[in-house]
Amino acid sequence: MTAADCQGFFDASHYQRQLAAPVPDPLAHFRMQGDRLGLDPSPYFSTRHYKARYPDWQAEGAATALDDFLARDGAGGWRSPHPLFDPASYLRRYPDVAAADLSPAGHFARHGDCEGRNPSDGFDARYYTRRYLRLTDRCAFAHYIAAGQAAGHLPRPDPRSAAQSAAAAAQAVAHLSRPVVLGVHDAQEAGTPLLVRDMARLLRKRGHAPLFVLRDGGPLVPDLERLGPVFVLADGWDVAGLLSGIGSGVPALVHSAEAAFIAGAAAQAGLPTALMIHEMRGYLAARGLLPDLIAAQGAGARLIASFPRMATALAPDLGPLAVQSPGAALPPAPLSAFRRWHRQRAGRALFVGAGLADHRKGFDLFVQAAQDIQAQCPDAVFVWLGAMTDWSLSLAEAARGKGLPLILPGFVPDSLACYAAASAYLLTSREDPGPTTLIHATATGTPFVGYGADIGLRGLIDPLGQFVACDDRAGFAAAALAFARSETPAARRKRRAMLRPYLDPERYLDALLTLLPGPS
DSSP states (O other): OOOOOGGGGGOOHHTTTTTOOOOOHHHHHHIIIHHHHTTBBBBBBOOHHHHOOOOTTTTOOOSHHHHHHHHHHTOOOOOOOTOOOOOOHHHHHHHHHHHHHHHHHHHHIIGGGGGTTTTTTTTTTTHHHHSSSSSSSSOOHHHHEEEEITTTTTTSSSOHHHHHHHHHHHHHTTTSSSSEEESSSSOOOOOOHHHHHHHHHHHHHHEEEEEESSSSSOTTTTHHHHHOOOOEETTTTOHHHHHHHTTTTTTTEEEEGGGGHHHHHHHHHTEEEEEEEOOHHHHHHHHTTTHHHHHHHTOOOOOESSHHHHHHHHHHOOOEEEEEOOOOOOOOOOOOHHHHHHHTTTTSEEEEEEEEEEEETTHHHHHHHHHHHHHHHHHHTTEEEEEBBBHHHHHHHHHHHHOEEEEEEETTHHHHEEEEEEEEEEESSSSSOOOOOOOHHHHHTTOOOEEEETTTTTSSGGGGEEOTTTTOOHHHHHHHHHHHHHHHHHHHHHHHHHHGSSSOOOHHHHHHHHHHHSSO
16 A cells, blocks of 8 residues: 555655654554554544444454545445444535545545535534634544544534523623623634733733623633633534523624624623724625624614724714724734844835735735736735635746735734834735724734725825725835835835824724713
8 A cells, every 4th residue: 555545545744643653664663563553544544443443443354444444435435434434424414426436435534524514423624724724724524533523623513502501601791890792703823812812811800700701712712711701602512592691781882783683682681882894895794794783783782983984984874973983902922023023025116915815905005016016026025924725826826926015924823023124014905994903003003004995994094104095006005115115214104103003902992982882
């Protein structure tokens, strides 16, 4: 048996993680020792499970359990390679695999897992992805086997009744002094969840006790759990029961229209509730979220828009809205990070963009702008901070192949150091409510160049940079280069001073508590 023969069922890195020390030939080690020790060759094959379920595995002379499985599988004798994989269930669930007469286990190991398919009723890939993974992560089952199971992650939701949910919430609140509910749609490393985390820290400093209600999970959940109890509705909690158990009178600050149903349930349960809308109307309409906002408002939640442009656009649907601009807390960055990014710049012009690199954030427009700038400034360097999608990665690799010096560090907690080193922030979003990353960049004194799209901050931060027409590629590149060539320390100091009103999360929290319906 060679590595090619294993057809996705031997993963050297997965196998090596089970060993006390790395070995030069993992497959040979597995064949000589690993199978006998009950080690697993990949996330998709459990040696102990296979031997226990099929005690005849040596009947055909197979040297290892994996050999026997592969031989039978290749002949159409489909067996279960893992306790969470059911061949018959997989074929019933996915008729395209059955119609093609493909090996169900082979299809799942090579394709199905990363396509988000379920290996059996015992594992819910969609739930696991929403609950535990980053936005761009794939292969939920492999993640669960490699890391999630040991961390106590659930393989599927565990539904609770309204009464069970209410009892759990009541028990959590009983241990809290001055509780405040913070609701949000997920815990991804992005603007709104980070804002909620920062607000929770402020509340704790003031003697309040945050309690979180999230629609979905994400990598920030451990951070939130250190600040207070966390209920992720995707786990199976009943939202109405949960909020009824908290008790009337506890204030609820819910962020994002994506979590409007949480605000509605909180208001119906008698909690003074404010719902902060951080999305532009076009996004809300495209996602079908306007009815949720109307329902939350009807239940008694106070709706608050982040910027005047949002309130104006939503007035025909929701009537006059209060407006309260968020206060952005600057992310910490050690001095070593500032030094590292200045070394990366090395005296060259550096241009940065940020966010989830999708179509809405205009990653394709960022690449176009970078290429236009490089044509006039060959030694320029470009950075995109944030998670990449398959679409944006393909664009990035194509641009790199043509010689574009593009750095993709992903999400970095010390992003402020990168912004400080940049010559300009390139805002290429087609639609964007804030964005917080733009505030962070200009807070370091870095100017921005943006397309004049549907951006919530337009009209408020225009003196800090320059907006150009959405189809003016030449003007966009020219403005970015002009900033890079004419920047002065005095201009940066002036921008930092102008941004101070937006860097006061204490002021923002005070305003939200004041805007809560009823007593705050």
